[in-house]
Amino acid sequence: MYKDKIKYTDEELVKRFQEGDERAYIELVKRYKDRLLNFVFRYLNSFEQSEDVVQDTLMKLYTSAHMYREIAKFSTWIFTIAANLAKSELRRQKRRRTISIHTMGYDNKEYEIPSDDYSPERETTSNYGEKQIQQAIDTLPDQFKTVIILREVQQLSYEEISQILNISIGTVKSRINRGRLRLQKMLKELKEQ
Amino acid sequence: MDCYSFDRIMSDYIDANLSVKQRQEANEHLSVCKRCSAKLADMKNILAEMKTLKITTSSDFESRLMDCIKNSKERKESRFIRLFQEHSRPISVIAAVFLLVATSIFVYTSVVIPNASGSLPAAEIRTTAPVNNNMQAPVNVAASAKPALSSSRAKSTLPDTNKVELPNYNQQIMTVNKNK
Numbered sequence: 001m002y003k004d005k006i007k008y009t010d011e012e013l014v015k016r017f018q019e020g021d022e023r024a025y026i027e028l029v030k031r032y033k034d035r036l037l038n039f040v041f042r043y044l045n046s047f048e049q050s051e052d053v054v055q056d057t058l059m060k061l062y063t064s065a066h067m068y069r070e071i072a073k074f075s076t077w078i079f080t081i082a083a084n085l086a087k088s089e090l091r092r093q094k095r096r097r098t099i100s101i102h103t104m105g106y107d108n109k110e111y112e113i114p115s116d117d118y119s120p121e122r123e124t125t126s127n128y129g130e131k132q133i134q135q136a137i138d139t140l141p142d143q144f145k146t147v148i149i150l151r152e153v154q155q156l157s158y159e160e161i162s163q164i165l166n167i168s169i170g171t172v173k174s175r176i177n178r179g180r181l182r183l184q185k186m187l188k189e190l191k192e193q
Numbered sequence: 194m195d196c197y198s199f200d201r202i203m204s205d206y207i208d209a210n211l212s213v214k215q216r217q218e219a220n221e222h223l224s225v226c227k228r229c230s231a232k233l234a235d236m237k238n239i240l241a242e243m244k245t246l247k248i249t250t251s252s253d254f255e256s257r258l259m260d261c262i263k264n265s266k267e268r269k270e271s272r273f274i275r276l277f278q279e280h281s282r283p284i285s286v287i288a289a290v291f292l293l294v295a296t297s298i299f300v301y302t303s304v305v306i307p308n309a310s311g312s313l314p315a316a317e318i319r320t321t322a323p324v325n326n327n328m329q330a331p332v333n334v335a336a337s338a339k340p341a342l343s344s345s346r347a348k349s350t351l352p353d354t355n356k357v358e359l360p361n362y363n364q365q366i367m368t369v370n371k372n373k
Contacts, residue, residue: 029258033250041248051250055258062262128242152243177204184236 010074042149043086057082136186144179194222
């Protein structure tokens with residue numbers, strides 16, 4: 001691990017790793033593991049699966065670091081990988097859920113598969129708790145969900161989101177606006193329940 | 194500005210992406226509309242809360258990741274070794290055949306082809322007497338190249354018109370030698 005962490009930017013660390021310095025990889029893992037998990041978890045709402053996706057993302061960084069070119073920011077590159085893997089995982093989850101619903105009999109009414117492997121109960125001082133916010137995020141359609149997480153949770157700029165999702169900045173703005181309104185509406189409904 | 198218009202620009206208002214004029218209009222609307230003011234405050238609240246959402250990986254995450262990397266490396270290496278051990282005989286045969294073919298090509302290109310091109314079809318070249326003594330003989334290079342490159346079977350196929358008449362250099366050389 002590097003003692004003088006501030007000395008190296010992410011891009012410099014990747015370059016060092018590309019040159020064979022494994023300590024640079026470990027430093028990148030330390031910097032990004034929680035950020036990536038925070039992003040993937042908001043997307044999948046399952047702690048174990050999210051950790052697996054983050055592990056796959058960081059494995060990909062290890063095996064494909066040579067593919068990175070310093071055209072884009074490293075954070076954009078790694079979030080693009082994580083977003084793609086998370087989307088694939090979500091598709092797989094949905095397929096699994098569809099199959100399990102099809103195989104259920106009429107008597108079995110438990111169609112909802114609750115995500116109970118991680119349930120942070122931490123309530124914040126304001127109106128909404130983390131659980132409620134997570135529930136509201138889950139109800140968002142994928143196109144809004146991704147931009148909202150990247151913008152509100154990860155605090156990425158419009159430009160970075162546009163690069164990660166390969167969409168125009170205009171589309172990013174529009175999706176953020178619509179996503180925020182939907183989220184607010186959903187939270188209001190959840191609060192009234 | 195009405196409530197519907199404010200809804201459409203609320204996000205840009207929060208992110209400060211509006212022009213001075215648009216912002217002024219929005220502020221004017223907010224000063225008179227309690228509904229939109231409350232909605233804006235609520236939205237800001239939600240977004241502030243979202244910023245605080247934090248989750249951390251398990252304590253053994255890094256060690257698991259490193260194990261995973263180590264295993265995948267070993268698996269990769271052992272896969273290659275296993276592949277070689279399992280298919281050692283066909284791999285050896287393929288390597289031998291490849292070596293044989295490569296050697297044959299090398300021998301053919303370095304020994305056979307130069308010899309073949311070196312043996313000019315002498316019968317095709319009709320020598321003629323030199324035009325003058327300073328050995329300047331007009332030679333049709335393109336035409337002379339043809340029979341040199343073609344094999345001996347071209348002998349029968351080439352018409353007489355294609356035959357090249359070269360000056361008799363041998364005679365010239367002999368004359369020079371005699372003079373010496």
